[in-house]
Amino acid sequence: MALPxxxxxxxxxxxxxxxxxTEVTNAQFKDFVMRRVMLLWQNGLLNGGN
Incomplete structure (x- = not known):
């Protein structure tokens, strides 16, 4: 409970x-994020947290 x-x-x-x-739907944003992650992974800039 919150205090007064x-x-x-x-x-x-x-x-x-x-x-x-420009309006962006959740689906469009998810697509952008997934593409960005894949690009970073392919360029060795994302190593799974290691």
Missing amino acids: REKPAHPVVVDGFFIDK
């Missing part, structure tokens, strides 16, 4: 907004 001082002082409503010029 850790709770919001008052309700806040924020309208929807974009933080980039």
